Amino acid sequence: MNNNSEVVKDSYLISDDPSKIDILVVHQYLSKESYWAKDIPLEVVRKSINNSLCFGLYTANKQVGFARLVTDKATFAYLADVFILPEHRGKGLSKWLMQTIHAHRHLQGLRRWLLGTKDAHTLYEQFGWTRFGDEQKERFMQYHNPDVYKADSTK
Numbered sequence: 001m002n003n004n005s006e007v008v009k010d011s012y013l014i015s016d017d018p019s020k021i022d023i024l025v026v027h028q029y030l031s032k033e034s035y036w037a038k039d040i041p042l043e044v045v046r047k048s049i050n051n052s053l054c055f056g057l058y059t060a061n062k063q064v065g066f067a068r069l070v071t072d073k074a075t076f077a078y079l080a081d082v083f084i085l086p087e088h089r090g091k092g093l094s095k096w097l098m099q100t101i102h103a104h105r106h107l108q109g110l111r112r113w114l115l116g117t118k119d120a121h122t123l124y125e126q127f128g129w130t131r132f133g134d135e136q137k138e139r140f141m142q143y144h145n146p147d148v149y150k151a152d153s154t155k
Contacts, residue, residue, distance in 0.1 A: 007100055013058045014100045020062040021056050029066070029077065029083050031149075035118060037081065039149040048081070049069060053106060057084065057097055064088040067097055074105045078117040096122075099128050 004017035006033065027045045030037040048068065055066030065084040071077035079101070084093050101107065115124065121131065 003154070005104060006073075009096060011059050013095075014097060015056050015058065016053060016104065017056075018049065018054055020058065020063075021054060021066070023049065025063040025085075026066050029085065030081060032080075032136070034083065036116070039151075041149065044149070047122065053104075055078075055101055055104075057088075059088070065097060067095055067101060069107070071107065071137060073111070074109075075111045077107060077110055077113045079113060082115075082120070090141075093125065096121055098123065101129060102127055 004015060006013060006015040006017070014071070017031075023046055026049070027040070027042045031040045031042075032038075051123055053069045053073070055067045055069075056063055065088065067082040068080045069077045070080065082094070082097070084097070098147060112128070115129070116126065121129075
């Protein structure tokens with residue numbers, strides 16, 4: 001029995017079926033075009049996908065978008081690696097992808113969702129996401145190593 005979720009709109013498909021993900025498309029975008037995962041190794045992308053709930057966006061059997069959630073499916077989810085390839089932007093696909101993620105059966109009733117973004121605040125705000133206020137700034141912490149994927153110059 002296939003336990004995956006799929007939704008169709010016009011000529012596009014969103015699926016949480018990991019077997020549909022084109023790892024090379026995801027890796028190419030993350031490692032070459034994203035600001036948050038420059039130079040990420042292919043094996044790290046593969047491992048992150050294998051250990052996450054992923055959503056692929058497809059048209060004509062080609063991957064054109066992606067989003068990944070690190071979640072326990074009970075209380076918490078961290079949304080990461082969201083992208084739509086440039087040639088498919090401006091069609092409402094990122095909004096549809098977010099609607100689909102928020103409606104997913106395994107993500108209902110979560111107490112907290114988190115994400116990081118440099119430039120897509122208005123997209124997420126449409127779905128009730130808020131920016132950290134003073135109380136959250138005092139409460140939440142992070143350990144961040146932004147250069148982890150850069151070649152080690154000491155070798």
